[in-house]
Amino acid sequence: MTTLKPGEVNLGTTIMAVKFDGGVVIAADSRTSTGTYVANRVTDKLTKVEELIYCCRSGSAADTQAVADIVKYHLDLYTSQHGEMPTVKVAASLFQEICYQNKNNLSAWIIVAGWDKQTGGDVFEIPIGGSLHRPEFAIAGSGSSYISGFCDKSYRPGMSKEECIEFAKNAVGLAITRDGSSGGVIRLAVITKDGVERQVVYGNELPAQYTG
């Protein structure tokens, strides 16, 4: 198990993805830290690897950027060679291969989510170590520990797109309040067959929370 090297830029983070009928909602905070200093307070941790496939990055900024760039390259090649868009499963499998085979040198906890013709919306999670999981919704990053109870209680199968967005906003908002390595704004993206709609939620627009 690799921990961050001293001085390495940390994505700390709270990231999540939720499946609904017709697509997925993905969300992330926007804080990147080096020790106690916030190196970037408006980071975009929702990275496109294909038109309708995104990955949510947490762990080492350098490692996750490098891995995502390599997967993006492979998916681009896939599209050229197969003449059709890869499925989310294919993208997740590529992430897994890199994360597993290089497990001793990587510090990455990644969520892969998107839309494809075969399955519709799909969510995969690749924790440290490189195992592959396919849950209905996934939460990851240092902030996820604070919201696992909230998420398990709030999630209901068959939620609508709007319900999923509210669920994600609430969850990430709560994690930001409790986790020092998460903060800034909440970035959301809704991926359906029609494309990707991106949204930013600022601190003053957060759903109601107890703050003392």
Place this chain on the structure above:
Amino acid sequence: MTPLIEPNTGFKFDNVKRNQLLSDKGYMTPTATKTGTTIVGLLYKDGVVLGADTRATSGPIVADKNCRKIHYLAPNMYCCGAGTAADTDYTTNMVGSQLALHALNTGREARVVTAMTKLKQYLFRYQGHVGAALILGGVDVTGPHLFTIHPHGSTDKLPYVTMGSGSLNAMSVFESSWRPNLTRDEAVEMVKDAIEAGIFNDLGSGSNVDVCVITKGNVEYIRGHSQPNERVAKEQSYRFAAGTTEFIGSKAGAQAGGAAAMDVSA
């Protein structure tokens, strides 16, 4: 039969033994020259402005009072470097060279994202051992861009950035004053203030402010834009009057005389 001349391939570890011997005798191993440093970059209405201080340190000693930290990468791109001086110099030089070839190969002006990708992939490959923390700024066909690149290979794309030991001092200036669409003079003034915050409040930064303004089709490299640390005029002249040292005479063949003096065979 051992070779008279040692083969010059592979690494040489001769100095390891020497360094161990010296360190056992109490001589501290010298640290690599670091640039301590305050470097900044910001986007303004017409392009990017980069700024840097000019102090290079070797531990607590100032190794260079007026070094250049804004490195040329391409006619439309410059890169500020913080961290280990040798690493920033070498890395920017190497990628600058690669970019020149790339531009000739493609027949196009190099793009800032290209330089960023080359730099980040090189640094990631060395897993943080190449101690270069860079601020890359430039203007290409897609517009003005500003990136920050950390030694481990992560990058951030932002409208204003600071790096180095004085980065927190400089960032406080930007966070309180930056807004989009600054004019050229406002931008240069803000960069000067940010670097001066590092120069005066960070021990690793000092001396002068270098500025580089990059716009579409034009670069203005202002070496020493601000010089708030000029040495005061000395209070008196310390010149020795002629005749202070008694002059005995001169002799031709001073070299031979020197050699004789060095003979210790007695």
